[in-house]
Amino acid sequence: MTEGTGAEMTTGFDEPVTEPTSDDDVYALDRKTVAAILYAVDVDDRDKLIELMEPLHAADIADLLEQINAYDRARLIRLYDKEFDGDILSELDEAVREEVINVLRPDVLADAVRDMESDDVVDLLEDLEEPQKEAILDVLEDSERVAAEQALSYPENSAGRLMQREVVMAPEHWMVGQAIDFMRANDDLPEQFYHVVLVDPRLKPVAQVTLGKLMATRRDVPLHDIAEEEFHTIPVDQDEEDVAYAFNQYHLISAPVVDGDGRLVGVITIDDAMVVLDEEYEEDMLRLAGVSDESSLSDSVAATSKRRLPWLAVNLCTSICASLVISQFEAAIDQLVALAILMPIVASMGGNAGTQSLTVAVRALATRDLTGSNVARVIRRELLVGVLNGLCFAIVLGTVGMMWFDSPMLGVVIGSALVVNMVIAGFAGTVVPVVLDRLGVDPALASGTFVTTTTDVMGFFIFLGLASVILL
């Protein structure tokens, strides 16, 4: 066994490998495999199906099930039958999962659920409707059922839902040798763990030791001497978003979870945090676009349509407001049709500039880079950027307006309106998300509407207003 530092390890070759870079879809299911699997289902060839599915990871099988239509999905699951395991269930999207659970034979479902890790069962249960939930709880052994119900009693999206309840812990006064002997004697260690948590007699975690350190240290060294310098515990009721932030910010691998009295109740590992981070991002991204964050590609037409309606309805109202503003200037437009032709440009530029500021602010709030200490400076920066970019484009657009309609004053009017609207965009794009965040509303959810409404309404108002005063 050798443990190489960089220099030793790479003696074998002097240049970097120059193989062709792997293509983009290196990990995606290829079309051929999907087609072969669907063909096996078509001809009812169970052996072939099992052979084709065998090399696939549960996550890939779940993706496959999400990508095919409901009819093929049901036929595939029935043919696959007893081969269907719990890991596939954990990996499935919520919408498809409920459907799959209804298609699975009860005994296959029971076997699948019994195979799952405790935190995966909780994750499965929390998304299900009552009758399906009961059906699955009934399948579990008593101790597992109690554990699952207890986990479900923690608030939704809290550390308590996310944690594994299986923890490897040791009294703080133990030696390395004692810990290793204990682990050798224990048949029931968790599948994956990265630390031994040191606890005091009241079960309060006081430190943790990485397995690598434990392994590399002589048997007679106290565990306390090799504990990690940095040590974070997570309150069981902490929001999972904060948990994910802590893992990301402090590069944690696993962290003990404590109850209100500071006693150890579980452990959260980085892979769970990564899943939360992934979900939070998806949520922010979809919310910014006005899509319900529970959307998935496997939703039905009706579900998709329903999920997108609310924000479109809000947008209809706000764009009617903008039209009301325009209608105040009916007489001006009647006199000068050029105003109707040019006004969308002012609104659109403002909307885009506002969206830029807004997205940067939403992201900075999520990563906690935008705080009370720098918000004033950020707003000042956005205003200045609005002035600068506004002036740039005012010159271009002013010239265009001037030449197109042969009216220098029209150029001046549209240029000035653009500068003002872009400054407003920078201001609204930063202030709106910050204020929503302070009010406890997710800025990703509602900022977009507020900001684009502001830039539309103000864009039309300033341009048409200035035009009425100066040109007519």
Next chain:
Amino acid sequence: MTEGTGAEMTTGFDEPVTEPTSDDDVYALDRKTVAAILYAVDVDDRDKLIELMEPLHAADIADLLEQINAYDRARLIRLYDKEFDGDILSELDEAVREEVINVLRPDVLADAVRDMESDDVVDLLEDLEEPQKEAILDVLEDSERVAAEQALSYPENSAGRLMQREVVMAPEHWMVGQAIDFMRANDDLPEQFYHVVLVDPRLKPVAQVTLGKLMATRRDVPLHDIAEEEFHTIPVDQDEEDVAYAFNQYHLISAPVVDGDGRLVGVITIDDAMVVLDEEYEEDMLRLAGVSDESSLSDSVAATSKRRLPWLAVNLCTSICASLVISQFEAAIDQLVALAILMPIVASMGGNAGTQSLTVAVRALATRDLTGSNVARVIRRELLVGVLNGLCFAIVLGTVGMMWFDSPMLGVVIGSALVVNMVIAGFAGTVVPVVLDRLGVDPALASGTFVTTTTDVMGFFIFLGLASVILL
């Protein structure tokens, strides 16, 4: 030492903890601390500054430095002086990092860099300009310098840049006891590792053993018998985005990296993958909003302004196109000002519906849920959603148009235009990102412009066109 399953561990309490949920900014730097630190800098009180900074994690100190202005930053760093360590440097944003490196005294910088892990040094070096890069390479010991230069010879954003070169490996025929003895004898184990990689005589990785399993197993068991069932290796030239995808999809904790001949050259751990995932998301989110993905909150006004210009320029061109379309219907607007008042609604609704479809598609492409096998079904779904939502809002908007301007036919015209534009939005919102992806262009980068241009232009054209034919 006890290892509890859920049921044992929670005997102490029957109900979930009902403490108040922790507030949103539980991990953010609080304003008071920031103010106290800046005061210590103001009064030049080095002891106080060190005392205040002592409890802060390097990541939080980096955030603090990013949040204050350049003048305070320089004063703080000079006062903090020798206390400044390499971890802070690794955590800093690129823009601020260069500035900080220039402010640090050469010997403080040298000490800081020598403290850093090999992959952090690479991460630091790859973002720096040539003179700064040289200055830092000069500070390193010869072997570290060679290792860093070798890492930098791998393509940017490849697994080779991401990996640690320190790997713990063992010949495949070893027993558990041999592996543990080897590790005890080795002073130079990596800070963090989670697996022992089993290699054949040619240094090709064949399997890996988790430390937990190693620790829990008797000394005379062959390592091969306790190897993990699933085993992934990562090609050294693989794109880091694919690496992050594999970690996320297959729940990897660490994976060996191999060169073109399949030999072990390093290892990537989940925390590195999490950083990449974080960056990829930020990139997608900012790109969707037309902001350069290298933006940061600590950029200067000029840099920010410059980074936002390109997409605004594109938007100016596309909105001028839309205005050209409107100008074709000058006569119609001249006859009926209501058209000018209502036309932004059709365009805006289309733009929003298009953005919804687009965001879902961009996200699904990133998670590889949208593939050749389901693209036709997804497009069909988006078209149907467009029809359904279009009809809903057509009824509302048609009624509004009818009543507002007292013209039933105007209601019919705007309602019909809305349905058609929302179907176009659904189609463009899905097809544009898919086509860009196939062409090898990041769909997050360019889709937005294409889609909203389409919905603007088509929205104006259909509404004004229909109105000209039917109403005038």
